[in-house]
Amino acid sequence: MKVLSVVGARPQFVKCAPVSREVREVHEEVLVHTGQHYDYLLSEVFFNDLGIPAPDHHLEVGSGSHGVQTGRMLAAIEEVIGKEEPDLVLVYGDTNSTLAGALAAAKVHVPVAHVEAGLRSFDRRMPEEVNRVLTDHCSDLLFCPTATAVRNLAAEGVTAGVHLTGDVMVDALRENLPLAKERSTVDLPPKGYYLATVHRASNTDDPAALRAIMGAFARLDLPVVFPAHPRTQKKLAEYGIAPAANVRVTEPLPYFDMLALLSGARAVLTDSGGVQKEAYILEVPCVTLRENTEWVETLEDGWNVLVGADTNRIVAEAEKVAGSPRRHSARFGDGHAAERIAAIIAEYQP
Ligand code: UD1
Structure with missing residues (x-):
């Protein structure tokens, strides 16, 4: 399968590092960097330290208002999808890059997979919350980090393609x-x-x-x-x-x-x-x-x-x-979320 992964902001580089490695074991991956984050310390240093492959496409959209930034990405990602003809577009988290990737793919009928699906703050004034909800609702595969995320999706009527994988940030951290x-x-x-x-x-x-x-x-x-x-x-x-x-x-x-x-x-x-x-x-x-x-x-x-x-x-x-009593559990997963994600993608039949 040819997977086109879209990243653009600092937290996405951390999440894509373990996933990209597992995906490349089984699939062909094309990596797109939207350029939402462009400063060395917000972008390049993460690629270097985490051993993320160099992006195949750098869209250099840079900063702007939400509409300008997301709109530029949407147009540019659509063009890349046209050239690369991927079988699946993989997006991460809740940034403007996530929404642009998901929307560009959904509009040209390419299946969308969302890593970190189902999260909700229930605060629609946060740009990230709007990005989360819209991305989930145009995704075909929804990789949830927690059981709460699975429940949040069910409450919105989203049950098809939902998988509880654990959180890929646990993989990265471990x-x-x-x-x-x-x-x-x-x-x-x-x-x-x-x-x-x-x-x-x-x-x-x-x-x-x-x-x-x-x-x-x-x-x-x-x-x-x-x-x-x-x-x-x-x-x-x-x-x-x-x-x-x-x-x-x-x-x-x-x-x-x-x-x-x-x-x-x-x-x-x-x-x-x-x-x-x-x-x-x-x-x-x-x-x-x-x-x-x-x-x-x-x-x-x-x-x-x-x-x-x-x-x-x-x-x-x-x-x-620092003094309060606390419980601790593996509620964010066991550090093998990325492997699960790559395996689920391999079995996916659009
Ligand atoms: C974005 C994400 C947020 C994520 C965060 C991580 C959205 C809506 N928000 O917020 O979910 O947690 O990234 O950092 O997508 N800027 C620079 N250099 C850069 C990038 C940005 O100077 O490399 C400045 C620009 O002036 C820009 C501002 O930071 O206007 C905000 O950047 P933006 O990409 O809009 O969102 P973040 O605040 O980073």
Whole structure:
């Protein structure tokens, strides 16, 4: 089978690394990079570190409003599908690149497979939620990371082609954590710092929210390592918010450095979906700078707490979170999700 995989943003590079390897054992793969993320630290470093094959097509769509960015991708992916004539288009996660890949394929009657299907925050104001719902509803194969995701799809009437595979980020993490620890240059005492990431539009594009979050970091009892997404760096400068003395702002970090820092943190403060889940897997408490999450299992097991962009709640939860009792289980899978995905694709008859 000829599989055309579409990636474009940082979390997709992490997810596609294990899947692409398994897919190439059995199938021919054509890799398309939309160019949604184009900075070296958001893109190329992930290809290099994770050994992802060079893209066969680089669409270089770059930044833009949602309509402009998604529209450019849609047109360009349609053209690539026309040239390559794939049997299946494989998309990942919830970004504009995901939706563009799925929609371009569905419109020209090429089957779509979605890795990380069925996740819901039930917040349609998040661009990612719109991308998730629409992508799932035009997918033929839906690879769910959790049982919750399977239930979410069933509630929307989507049952055909749904497979519970486990989460491919567990595959990536299991494989790469030993390497991350070996290569790590982290010079901070274990459990002696917090790690923070902020990039959701609801936090970065609202000056009051970003100010409240940075105000909370300033009040924390330990240093805060804060690898800032380009969007966040720009907004901090635009709003004139200066990080406090205990906040160490860095460039976005490569995957290995991020894993090493995360595994040693006292707690992580984040609005990223992927980081919430990585924290759970690494047994690091997480304080989520949002009012909702698609990864409800992390809440149920007591590893995660939702605090929004409220200074007092952030400080209170960050400082108490390390002491709470917690359960842990393999709710995100066993590290073999990518193998299952490749096998299901091999058996698929459109
Ligand atoms: C995207 C995804 C989000 C994912 C995140 C991971 C959507 C709607 N959102 O958000 O789900 O969790 O990626 O990082 O697809 N920029 C750069 N350099 C880059 C890329 C972006 O400077 O390499 C800046 C641009 O100014 C751009 C802004 O960041 O306007 C936002 O980038 P965009 O691709 O729209 O979304 P992310 O915020 O990265």
